Amino acid sequence: MTDLHGIVYAFHSFPELGPLQLPRTAASLPFCGRYRLIDFSLSAMMSSGVRDVGVIVQRDYRSLLDHLRGGKDWDLSRRDGGLRMLPPFGMPNSHLGEYKGCMEAMSAVIDYLETIRQKYVVLTRGDLIAGLDLSEVYESHVRSGEKITAVCTTGTPSGQHHRYILDGDGKAVDILCQQKENTGGVASLEVYIVNTDTLMELISYCSAHRMPHLHRDAFRSFLKNGDKMNVYMYSGYCRHITTVQEYFNASMDMLDKSARNNIFTRERPVRTREHSDASTYYADKAVTRNCLIADGCYIDGELENCIIFSGCRIEPGAKLKNCIVMQGSVIGKDAKLTNMISDKDVVITEGITLAGSPQLPIIVPKGTKL
Amino acid sequence: MKKKCIAMLLAGGQGSRLYALTVSTAKPDMPFGGKYRIIDFPLSNCANSGIDTVGVLTQYQPLQLNRYIGSGQAWDLDGVSGGVYILPPYQSMNEKNSWFSGTANAIYQNIGFIELYDPEYVLILSGDHIYKMDYGQMLDEHIAKGADCTIACLRVPLSDATRFGIMNPGADGFVEQFEEKPKHPKSDLASMGIYIFTWKKLRQYLISDEENPSSDKDFGKNVIPAMLSAGEKIWPYPFSGYWRDVGTITSLWDANMDMLSDTRLDLRDSSWPIKSNSEALPPHFVGPDGEVLHSIVTEGCEVYGKVENSVLSSSVVVEPGARVHYSVVMPGAVIESGAVVEYAIIGENTRVCAGAHVGAPPDGSAEWCVATCGPDITIGSGAEVPAGAMVYKSVEVAK
DSSP: OOOEEEEEEOOOOOGGGGGGGTTSOGGGOEETTTEETHHHHHHHHHHTTOOEEEEEOOSSOHHHHHHHTTSGGGTOOOSSSEEEEEOOOSSTTTTSSOOSSHHHHHHHTHHHHTTOOSSEEEEEETTEEEOOOHHHHHHHHHHHOOSEEEEEESSOOSSOEEEEEEOTTSOEEEEEEEESSOOSSEEEEEEEEEEHHHHHHHHHHHHHTTOOOIIIIIIHHHHHTTOOBEEEEOOSOEEEOOSHHHHHHHHHHTTSHHHHHHHSOSSSOOOOOOOOOOOEEEOTTOEEESEEEOTTOEEOSEEESOEEOTTOEEOTTOEEESOEEOTTOEEOTTOEEESEEEOTTOEEOTTOEEEOBTTBOEEEOTTOBO | OOOSEEEEEEOOOOOGGGGGGGSSSOGGGOEETTTEETTHHHHHHHHHHTOOEEEEEOOSSOHHHHHHHTTSGGGTOOOSSOEEEEEOOOOOSSTTOSSOOSHHHHHHTTHHHHHTSOOSEEEEEETTEEEOOOHHHHHHHHHHHTOSEEEEEEEOOTTTGGGSEEEEEOTTSSEEEEEESOSSOSOOEEEEEEEEEEHHHHHHHHHHHHHOTTOOOOIIIIIHHHHHHTTOOEEEEEEOSOEEEOOSHHHHHHHHHHTTSTTTOOTTOTTSOOOOOOOOOOOEEEOTTOEEESEEEOTTOEEOSEEESOEEOTTOEEOTTOEEESOEEOTTOEEOTTOEEESEEEOTTOEEOTTOEEOOOOOSOTTOOOEEEOTTOEEOTTOEEOTTOEEOSOBOOOO
């Protein structure tokens, strides 16, 4: 069995997600018809046998609480251990402002971290989409004998990211923080397996030196000390979602079978909160091309390259192209929508036309009636 | 722990008239209406009616059904003080414990289970009906009428009444006479096979029925008539709404087709949700040339061909150029390129290979019936499965 404890950072809210981040943290952003971003991290942990997970939250986490509830859907509802939501506790003013970084966030929940009974901790960001096999990362970490394993990819992420410079043995020896392009080395997925005692040492060091950041502070000083990190290379599909553009692109990527097959596998199913939706019904005027459609919908309009979440109603004559329609929305007759993201419970009445561009999709905020 | 009412769900029948579909699984485990299995209906009805303790009596091919029910979590039937319990036949020092020999005998052998809850009332359900019903209302009426047994009844056209067990009520509304499939029905009240008994009474009749060597140990044939002749009060509870017995290929296909019209049974109504233990699969995908009309499609499906007037369960693949018409396709089935499936039921994980043709439209003859392919088989490339055929072994076409 894996001797791993999970920690998910779910306190980030990214201003560049615009209206999508107003009602929620990035980790609970709806994705691919039925999921929330955090499902990918939690499911990867579940598949590798992780049974204790702490989710670090700070503000606006009601939507995340609604989604995770007791953790039942990821087998994390346990008498002993299981899922723990970790809001700020015990640090003066930690509920004010925003955590400057993951080290500060971990300091704020240090009481919880001190109770970790596993030898290793896996750290992930709640906004990561990847089909990672954490058991393999775990094996690689244990085999390496290093204190930290960084999961990296040879691809270049679209936004700001951290990169590691590797030595001849493929170990990370230096870090390049906040890069925007391929400046050498390999890109970090910001998924780490760390020996629990090493993690606790880093937290107390950073706390004493008022260093709030995981990469710029903790890992940089770890490497500067002459330590090395084991590196696990992941070659599958992976994205962090921090901007509207990344969200829109990653959503459209899911229409591609190979990307989907990378994320959704039989061996490591992606679990999510179960809703009791009926199956989707297609009426007589439905035209559907290249679309992902969740359960509980009523489809009678024309859809092309769309992602329709559960419980939506698309009325006859409505034409949607390159659209993402989140759960519980109603698109009225003859509405013409292109390159649009509509958040939950949106009502677009008869005949409305909205057109964004793939570079600048229109966002209709949660609960809007147009 | 004392309970006011617990439910006993009879799920052990073979479903022999569904032959090819129930070779390796029990009828209540049969996929239905896209994402459901038949047992979802009584289990969800129990949960929605506030009945939190359900014993499921299994006997025939129970393994998949047991796995499907699991902890009962999917129906919120995994409470601390109640839940769903699988009750298989068992051995004991009492040699009367063995295979269930009839519906009444199955309950008789589980008297011990029922008494753990010391209930005042017991609801008896069967695992082959599609309907939504508030058992709580039925129980209220049972109590209000001071009945010993209440039988849910459906009003059917008199011409159809010959196919049902018919209740003939007296002047006071209580059942006077019960006739199984009467040639000349006197009433249109058909038994739905759903009973509420006052437990003390039922217990007594189960024990006496067990002692009767000539009894078939069946509720409809033995227990109800015995109670009637002893003058016990049997109340017909009128139910109006959608209800279908899905014991035959035709009725299973018909009931699935009914789901394409939301005037029959509204599965979308969130005030009475029918829940299923789904596998958490990704949303279904309709490809660039896929076409879906007047159909139900559910999670995990991939549709690249044409689907019309059909019900697709989870993870069904319809390849490019394949055509599915007026059919019920169960989970994991694959319809390959160029295959045609029309007026058919395709079992779980069955593969209909390229160019195969299953089923045919009604030709007006009385013998016509939908074609049925059982689960886990392959209908070979170019094979023809005619209307009314029931295939339970792989079919290969000789080259």
